[in-house]
Amino acid sequence: MESSWLETRWARPLYLAFAFCLALGLLQAIKLYLRRLRLLRDLCPFPAPPTHWFYGHQKLLQDGKIEKLEELVEKYPCAFPYWVGPFQAFFYIYDPDYAKTFLGRTDPKSKYLYKFLIPCLGNGLVNLEGSKWFQHRCLLTPGFNVNILKSYIKVMAHSVNTMLGKWEKICGTQDTVVEVFEHINLMTLDVLMKCAFSQETNCQISSNHDLYVKTTFEASKINFYRLYSFLHHHDIIFKFSPQGHRLQELVKILHQYTEKVIQDRKKLLKDEKKHGNTQKRKDQDYLDIILSAQAENGNSFSDTDLRSEVNTFILAGHDTMAGSISWLLYHLALNPEHQERCRQEIRGILRDRSSITWDQLGEMSYTTMCIKESLRLAPPIPSISRELSKPITFPDGRSLPAGITVVLSIWGLHHNSAIWENPKVFDPLRFSQENSDQRHTHSFLPFSAGPRNCIGQHFAMVKLKVAIALILLHFKVSPDPTRPLVFLHQIVLKPKNGVHLHLKKLP
Template sequence: MAISMENVLGKLEGPMVDKSYGADKLQPRVLKEIGQALVVIFQEPPSSKNKKTAHRWKLIAAMKPFPGPPAHWLYGHAHEFSQDGTDLDKTVVWSQKYPYGHQVWFGPFTAYLAVYHPDYAKALLASSEPKDDVAYRFMLPWIGDGLLINSGQKWYRHRRLLTPGFHYDILKSYVQEIAESTKIMLDKWELLSTKEQSVELYHHISLMTLDSILKCAFSFHSNCQLERGNNSYIQAVYELGFLASERFKTFQHHYDLIYYLTPNGIRFRRACNLAHEHTDKVIHQRKEALKDEKELERIKEKKHRDFLDILLCSRDENGIGLSDEDLRAEVDTFMFEGHDTTASGISWLLYCLAQHPEHQQKCRQEIQELLGGQEKFQWEFLSNMPYTTMCLKESLRLYPPLPGVSRKLSKPLIFPDGKQVPAGCLVALSIYSLHRNPNFWDDPEKFNPLRFTPENSENRHHHSYMPFSVGPRNCIGQHFAMNEMKVAAALILNRFELEVDEINLPIKTPQIVLRSKNGIHLKIKKLEK
């Protein structure tokens, strides 16, 4: 039987279908792209032996207990996400209509259960289920099969191997390195603060956090903050994050053969090469340093080694170290995660404080009392800045650096209300929407640091707030990140006053981390001494 477009639209079942995108509204180019996929999608399930068809109908059955917003007949919900600053707001609206979770489709063959409720989050994150094999797969050519993506015994082995790199004593030694990197950035800001216009801070902060992670975790001094022009690694990370997100939303680009022939696929490969050149340089320099017997002995005698030295010196029970592939994957992973997430966290914190000068001033008073007129930041200060810490936690609630996480189920998942999802399904937790759940947060859009006083936090659902995720696969570097954000915030507020640029407000966009499409523009004014 010939399949016409109107016949297809009338026949579609499964996810709730928005049929407003009829054949008359499709361009010829789009119709040509659809091709054979239509036949695959709409064959009757009982008679079809096509694997794609069987997979689609299996997904429809799995998602049936979780109705969701109307989906386009071919693109699913992918067309709902246009990166115009409203994508995350749309998920919040959906979370209020479907407070526990609902199905989300990206094309005809990829469906997620999107969850928003703390009870569902607790059930999902209680185990060490692997990351999903769709969205995270697009990052593999970039960061490899490192701790962020790998699973099973490999993940367990690497997690156990790397945990000592974030020991209390190691983190304590990093404070001065972070402070030094922050001061370099602030000296640059002094030259910019003499101008009337606002300054785009996200890029400056990204360079500072890259400088910090290179010094702290990799014993690498790059002078990246003082280089002229744009840093090639930072630019590559921006590009890779954007392209991976775009690829996820374009279902025909899920196929490698198609994607790497497109302009975006070519850009992605080029950016990967740039990022890998940077990490290879860091690894090579440290390997060369360790050829010096005195340096090697010094490292072996240290009670706690830094991240890269752990990787280079580790041996299994057979005396075999990490392969070059595994080594670069972990370095690529932590080079990216160790600077980009903290850059996001610091940038959005400064934006929140610029929006609320009364909270900014309270933080400044607290910090200036600690510093006592100096800029030397001590480890002990970190536990003696409660108001600044509450402001940081509140900014992480409103603008979590990782707006969501997702898993692929290796076994059925049963939620507390009795609903369940079979093995093989993809489940995505929107941390951004979870943090705005009105059942757990009064006036959730308001910036209110007092939510995090001990008395206000005491009876809160433990899974209603998780900027670094929770469970076995939580962020291994979360204490490093919190420390870095506190040090940077303290030194910034001690030297500058921040003001919002009303004509250049940020446009939030969820890529791998939460960014602003147009950067974070603030007016900075040097404080009088």
């Protein structure tokens, strides 16, 4: 009688391996099921939108439509759980008391979003935690002191005027519709490269840098898609997906750009040393600060750290600034009475139009209110997230345990009708001194708050003032009603189809 197949030598190990894998799979399924039960229990005090048993709320925000988020903010006071698949939930908050409690802690960055950004940014200020983050923050803060910012004013003005020269050629004396976001994107990259890295890229005139700008846009889109696609949270699954393959290609382009910036400066310093020209430049730029930090802290500030911080500054800096200037211009186009009042204020301050100074920026009180109102309506970074390292209790008594990922929706906070009357209306007087003093300290957070607030926020405000002052002196802007602005709620706020405006050259 022949032996059964289980009794053969080759079948027995295969059977045992199958049984072992089955047991492991069962244990993992039990673990995931218990995780779901625990999350349901922990999030029970907070009402949530109807959810699909498998996809969760994935399709609510994955397409980047901002209107859906506004509906949820209106319907669920303070906060709501957002399920990404059956076993993972993010906890969205948009109440100033919740935000104050949340930002007053030192929880680590979310392992989801910020881990996904590492291939593009590396481990710079955005992603670092603990003592290493504190070290980098201390080393890089001198790059944003007042004296350095003052030295950037002329450089910024020159780059803005280059863009205005392009617009004059396009428009002539006619009222012409222009897609301004592309131009502003290149202009902010030009400013960043000149101010932070002392590089004359000619990127506004040469088309060589279009690839870098388009690459950042596409990489941001892929990372946002991954955040709300729970299957792609697993590195192996994402790596072998079409989006994962494409991101690897994009990351190579971004890193080549960064590496060239660093190597060009190192070559310059080497040549200066070779020819005996070791005198320090009067105005150190951001890259000087980073290289000095590396020279003084070689053991704790590696070449990888250097690349990460340069990556972070270029990517985070130019992308957010391009959006902020574009949204401000669009909001002023929609509100011509506020645009004209800004223009009159700027004319009164600059007079001859030939230059702009640091002190003059401080006199632009109404323009500053318009800038803040635009940042309220369209915060460049729509949300930030942390993973709770210990339980948190909110002012209303409701609590969450450690391990939950909390997302502070800055967009939701800025459009919360419980804080802002008629939140969709552009009203710069919200930011008058009197109104600001009466408002909650954590109701307006375009640059976040607490110890991890935006290190470049003063640089950003200076750039916004310089750009809008020079633009309004030379052009009147009005919207194109056939192509309204559509926001894409991604990691950085983006325009879905560009920003189309009527530009009319002023005499």
